[in-house]
Amino acid sequence: MNLTDKKAIRVAILDLYEGHANQGMRCIREILNQFGEANNLDLSWDEFDVRLEKQAPDLSYDIYISSGGPGSPLESEGSEWEKVYFGWLNKVEAWNNNPAHVQKKQVFFICHSFQLICRHYNIARVTKRRSTAFGIFPMHLLSDGKTEMIFNGLKDPFYSVDSRDYQVIEPNHNKLRLMGASILAIEKERPHVPLERAVMAIRFNEYMIGTQFHPEADAIGMSLHLQTDEKKKTVIDNYGFEKWQSMIDHLNDPEKIMWTYAHILPNFLFSAVESLQPVEV
Secondary structure, three states: OOOOOOOOEEEEEEEOOOOOOOOHHHHHHHHHHHHHHHOOOOEEEEEEEHHHHOOOOOOOOOEEEEOOOOOOOOOOOOOHHHHHHHHHHHHHHHHHHOOOOOOOOEEEEEOHHHHHHHHHHOOOEEEEEEEEEEEEEEEEEOOOHHHOHHHOOOOOOEEEEEEEEEEEEOOOHHHHHHOOOEEEEEEOOOOOOOOOOOEEEEEEEOOEEEEOOEOOOOHHHHHHHHOOHHHHHHHHHHHOHHHHHHHHHHHOOOOOHHHHHOOHHHHHHHHHHHHHOOOOO
């Protein structure tokens, strides 16, 4: 489908990294750049430092991407920045729930943001993991995930970067059903391990979706990052050399991280931009 000759597209990136060095913001910017160029779009974006500056975008944007971030998604409950963040979310929900607004606001939540939203809606338990999840792991699609447009072109399972100390588990299926939400993917099934599998992707409603993994992670940047002396030492000290080597090997496999990078957020953007076009009657 041709997306040329369309109106200017404005994207807001909600930065939850609290000033910490990260790869996520760079990757989101690059995906937006690549998507705009590939589809000949007048696409621009602004960034909002949610946690340090307590900034949140207004409703003049078409698309919103809320990033990952460090720290606990539990301990910030009631904080000033969370009040700003959920105030923004409430405004977006009100806009989307208003039948007079034909063009809806599309939102994608990544990792820390995903955990915050699950806690906010009280649709699952958000808890600290026994150990940090860090690496490249398979994500398994559930039945709703297999028909979800953001996963178009992906295999089952597909691979993505997972980096978190917390997890979303024990979903409240009644609450999910009442709000029209559906679980799309879970972490690797391990029948021999007596631990609940984490929920890795949810469509919260027609206009909001999120993943607990990092679909924005790119192989080249991640590989360079992992091969810096400091990061290599950190990974080897904490997880061993084999873990570090397996991550490098996965990053060099074109059917793993780069395949996910090239599909999930671009699929979301394509669908979001398509929904903004005027309907011919």
